[in-house]
Amino acid sequence: MxxxxxxxxxxxxxxxxxxxxxxxxxxxxxxxxxxxxxxxxxxxxxxxxxxxxxxxxxxxxxxxxxxxxxxxxxxxxxxxxxxxxxxxxxxxxxxxxxxxxxxxxxxxxxxxIPGDLGFEAAVAMVVTGTTALELLDVAQLTPADTVLVTSAAGGVGQLVVQYARDLGATVIGAAGGPDKVEMVRALGVDLAVDYNQPHWEKTVGDRVVTAVLDGVGGDKGRAAFELIADGGRYVTIGNASQGDFTPDPARAVTTTNALMVLLSRRAESPAFTIRALAAAAEGKLVxxxxxxxxxxxxxxxxxxxxxxxxxxxxxxx
Known part of the structure; x- marks a missing residue:
């Protein structure tokens, strides 16, 4: 072979x-x-x-x-x-x-592999889809949330955006570059922003962000954190930039490193995998x-x- x-x-x-x-x-x-x-x-x-x-x-x-x-x-x-x-x-x-x-x-x-789900989609869901559902279980989004998802064009990010949108939350998707922003916009977000642009966070405008699901970290994670209203929450779902960012503990914002939570829940992963594959087979997550x-x-x-x-x-x- x-x-x-x-x-x-x-x-x-x-x-x-x-x-x-x-x-x-x-x-x-x-x-x-x-x-x-x-x-x-x-x-x-x-x-x-x-x-x-x-x-x-x-x-x-x-x-x-x-x-x-x-x-x-x-x-x-x-x-x-x-x-x-x-x-x-x-x-x-x-x-x-x-x-x-x-x-x-x-x-x-x-x-x-359930139903007619294709091989490429199945291999995308078995880890990436499982991880997305596990992270969302930690984040506990509600229809009342205005959620900012960074790295929204990534494998996990796109699934998180789809879930939050279908839940009824207001969704802001942030990605790097015009092509990726267009991809995020096509997912039906309320606002798509390019975080490679200077002062990108200002394009969020007067929207009151109640939750950030940050898959980037570093300076972009810091800018996203500053958008969160008091009483909101910041959930780390990745660190694509490999940059350092420590949330300000003085802010009235709940911070959770969902990746660390997942490490303590590995025994639960097979159940999330079954859910992820089924959701893809049913067309609920693409x-x-x-x-x-x-x-x-x-x-x-x-x-x-x-x-x-x-x-x-x-x-x-």
Whole structure:
């Protein structure tokens, strides 16, 4: 089979598309014919050989990344029910190796893809969709909220915007650059703003922001925080900028790092995954996907690092 392999830590171009031996499913495992593999920002950090908080350590080399996989079960390991053969499945928490034509996964981690949901959408929802629903559970938005979502054009951000809009809240979506702002506007927000513009926060006008779901951090997170009315809440749902920002504790604003809350709730994640996949299959949540050929995984990593993507990045063999 073909896979994208990392032999040396460093820049994206160190990812090489090459032929490797087919993986063999062991006890309790299945082998999946990969139709879509998710790419995560953390994998770009691991590829560079760096270590950061809340990220796995760099892998032993050579390595094939990709724990988020959707496809069809084409063989099973010893003691696995052969009824799995031919089943459309998605997995988001199993062995790496998804940047390939074939991947092995634990049968205990599999989710059946519901209805007619496509492979790319399924792999977008299995982690990104699950995370979005978990973050929203922490945020506890209501129809009375005026919510500002930063990084609103991202994979999680777009789902958060859709949920808040359908809930009936007033939604302000912030993103970087005209193209991404137009994408956010197309989601039906009440206001779309470009946070790459100077003093972007002033475009919010007289709207009283009661909640910020911040996926950017840094200076943009600080500007968003300053828009919150007393009694409002600031919920951290990401840190795309990798910038430092500590909310002012003197403000009458409730601050929550939802990402840290999620780490303590990992046992609840499978239930959220089932909800996320069902919501996508029913058309209640529509994940945005940006697909790259498996052979162009290096380009996918470069685009992610340069924040030149929108929605969930996936590789397609």
């Amino acid at each position: 073909y896979a994208t392999v990392l032999h040396e830590y460093g820049p994206p171009e160190n990812l090489r598309y090459e032929r490797v031996p087919d993986p063999v499913p062991g006890p309790g495992q299945v082998r999946i014919e990969v139709r879509a593999a998710g790419v995560h920002l953390i994998e770009t950090v691991m590829r560079a050989g760096l270590s950061i908080d809340m990220a796995p350590p760099p892998p032993e080399l050579p390595a094939v990344f990709g724990g988020e996989v959707a496809g069809t079960v084409e063989s099973v390991g010893p003691d696995v029910d052969p009824a799995w053969l031919g089943t459309r499945v998605v997995v988001g928490a199993s062995s790496p190796g998804g940047y390939a034509e074939l991947a092995v996964a634990e049968v205990s981690a599999l989710h059946r 994940p945005a996907v940006q697909a790259f050929p498996l052979a162009e995984a290096a380009a996918a990593h470069a685009a992610l690092e340069n924040r030149a993507t929108s929605g969930k990045v996936v590789l397609v063999p």
